Amino acid sequence: MPRLLVINSSGRSSRSITRRLTAQFAESWLAANSGGELVERDVTLQLPTPVNEAWIASAFAAPETRSAEMLKALAESEVLLAEVEAADALVIGVPMYNFGLPAQLKAYFDQIIRVNRSFSFNPEAIEPYQPLLTDKPITVIVSVGDGDLLPGGPMSELNFLEPHLVTMLGFIGLHNVEFVRVGYEEYQDGRLKRALEAAEQEVAKRAMIEQ
Numbered sequence: 001m002p003r004l005l006v007i008n009s010s011g012r013s014s015r016s017i018t019r020r021l022t023a024q025f026a027e028s029w030l031a032a033n034s035g036g037e038l039v040e041r042d043v044t045l046q047l048p049t050p051v052n053e054a055w056i057a058s059a060f061a062a063p064e065t066r067s068a069e070m071l072k073a074l075a076e077s078e079v080l081l082a083e084v085e086a087a088d089a090l091v092i093g094v095p096m097y098n099f100g101l102p103a104q105l106k107a108y109f110d111q112i113i114r115v116n117r118s119f120s121f122n123p124e125a126i127e128p129y130q131p132l133l134t135d136k137p138i139t140v141i142v143s144v145g146d147g148d149l150l151p152g153g154p155m156s157e158l159n160f161l162e163p164h165l166v167t168m169l170g171f172i173g174l175h176n177v178e179f180v181r182v183g184y185e186e187y188q189d190g191r192l193k194r195a196l197e198a199a200e201q202e203v204a205k206r207a208m209i210e211q
């Protein structure tokens with residue numbers, strides 16, 4: 001049974017553009033994948049624990065030396081990674097906050113980017129870092145207040161969100177990433193309306209091919 005992992009990270013529950021579009025994506029995906037299953041991960045409603053001393057000590061310990069307490073420190077990371085591994089496709093809703101991604105989504109990536117679990121590190125190898133996850137289609141839905149920050153726009157060099165996200169996903173083996181972008185949320189004029197209509201069409205198209 002195909003499975004779609006839907007990740008939301010907007011701080012808004014109502015009025016959120018990214019939540020609206022991930023919901024539309026999920027609906028179209030379900031229509032295209034009969035018997036398909038949705039798994040929802042909301043990193044705002046259920047904030048991933050920021051990594052701490054216990055997590056780091058456990059993550060870097062050899063697996064066979066981990067105590068029960070150390071395994072407990074990685075339990076959340078295991079749950080989040082298992083969700084990604086079990087999914088056939090992902091859709092991630094990401095608002096731009098202060099030129100980057102929301103802190104709650106960064107906390108999520110800090111939990112799933114883990115040495116010897118989602119990437120390996122061998123300082124003696126020509127390529128010291130190797131990704132360990134199997135690639136799958138990922139649609140990232142981004143909304144920004146000012147569309148000039150989007151790729152090709154006059155302020156695109158201030159968009160730290162997209163390169164950061166692409167780097168983190170690629171680092172663990174997830175390279176098949178497509179963006180759907182909505183600009184001008186803060187401009188209540190025709191530009192937002194046009195951007196939303198275009199994004200809705202792209203979402204419908206992308207959800208149909210992502211099977």
Ligand SMILES: Cc1cc2nc3c(=O)[nH]c(=O)nc-3n(C[C@H](O)[C@H](O)[C@H](O)COP(=O)(O)O)c2cc1C
Pocket residue numbers: 010011012015016017018019094095096097098099100143144145146147149185186
């Ligand atoms: C805390 C915060 C920081 C923001 N920072 C930026 C920013 O740096 N650049 C920008 O264009 N828009 C910024 N915005 C606007 C959001 O990106 C925009 O409202 C987007 O639509 C939010 O996604 P959502 O509609 O899914 O909640 C910010 C909004 C908030 C709440």
